[in-house]
Structure formats: C-alpha cells, structure tokens
Amino acid sequence: MATTTTPEPATTSKPVPAAAPVPAGMTAPVPATAESTLVARVLGDTGALGRRIPQLFAGLALYGASMALMLRSGLGLDPWDVLHQGLQRSIGLSVGTWVTICGALVLLLWIPLRQRPGLGTVANVLVIGAAMDLTLRFVGDLPGLPVRIAGAVAAITLNGLATGLYIGARLGPGPRDGLMTGLHRRTGRSLRLIRTGIELAVLAVGLLLGGTAGIGTVAYALAIGPLVQFFLPWCTVPVPSRNARKE
Helix, strand or coil: CCCCCCCCCCCCCCCCCCCCCCCCCCCCCCCCCHHHHHHHHHHCCCCCHHHHHHHHHHHHHHHHHHHHHHHHHCCCCCHHHHHHHHHHHHCCCCHHHHHHHHHHHHHHCHHHHCCCCCHHHHHHHHHHHHHHHHHHHHCCCCCCHHHHHHHHHHHHHHHHHHHHHHHHCCCCCCHHHHHHHHHHHHHCCCHHHHHHHHHHHHHHHHHHCCCCCCHHHHHHHHHHHHHHHHHHHHHCCCCCCHHHHHC
C-alpha cells in the first residue's frame, strides 16, 4: 500500500517594507547624535551662523561701550547700571566686573524658572562687562553740559542698535531678559508689570548704594523701547526653518 505524504503548509513571512526612495539630488537624513543635540540646545537653529555669531559679539561689545559712554556723560544710567555703579562705589571692583557678577547671579535664578540659556546668554554675561571696562579705560569724563548731553544721546542710540544686533542674532536672550520672561511664564503676570517691578527694585537698591540716576535715566527709559523696535527689523537675521531647508 502506497503511503502518501501530506504536503507541509507553506510558511509566509511578513514583507519587510522597503526604505522610502530618496529623490534625486537629495541625501538621506542623518540620525541626530548626542553632539548635534547639544549644539541645537546651545545655538538653537544653526542656520546662518556665519553672520549670527559675529553679529552677536559685535552687538554685545557695542552694548558695553555704549553704557560706558552713558556713564561718562554723568547724566544718569539705566536701572541695572545704577545698581552696578552703586556696588562699585560701596564695595569696590570695577563697574564692568559688577556687570559680569550680577549677570551670572541672575543667570542662576533661571534654574528654578527652568529657563534654558543659549550661546547669546553666556556671551552676554562675559562680553558686556569686559567691553564696558575696556571703553572706560580710553574714554574719560565728558567736559561741559553740551558734550555730556550729546554723549548721552549717542550712548542711548548706540545701545538701541546694540540691543537690536544681539537680539536679532537669535542666539539666546540676556540673563535679565530671561529672568523677566521666566517670571512671566511662571506667574502669568504681564511682561510690562514684571519688567517695571524688577527695574524699579534694582534702581532703588542702586540708589541706596550710591549709584547715579538723572535725566539720562529717564531718557533711557523713554527712548530704548522705540529705538530697539526701530533697529530690530534691520538686524534680525532670517533663518529658514528646518523643514524649508529640507525641501
């Protein structure tokens, strides 16, 4: 009697999907590495860095130089520099050194606020104070009221341009700006209210320590906002989005 063998059922395997074809003229995306992630955290969007980094440092250096000119005019400083000058007069060290120390201390306040610093944040702490001290070495007190007024006007205008340059580089806010936005996010209070409260408190402490406020302080408060609003569109570096660069 012949035996018959039952054929084994054919085994089927799930088809493995083929990788999506890469269009001609384009390269396949490279998976993100730990290094690239760190760079993204520090620099944000890395487009146009060839312009953004030099612009950042130029803006910060000009900011420090403009505040040194404001100090030499003797007509009053912005609230934070009233504090820095008061600390210099009551404790010692240079005004620029106190700019750096206060910037670093304010940056520590970002930790509970969960703010993330960028390259511009760290550079802000390191560059502005050094540029201010360097300028003070070469620029003495301005003689005569007309020259002092002209110096204050030039300082405020240059400060507006400097602010537009370093903000327009889009590499991270300064420590004081980040404190303001962090408090706004955590408390829900308006930016205007928070900024006014911070600057009034800083101004009061600076005056108690011997800092100088005057007509220049008022002029700075009134003019800096419109000046930054004027310069910022000219200074903002256009950075294409990641999706746009992939197309």
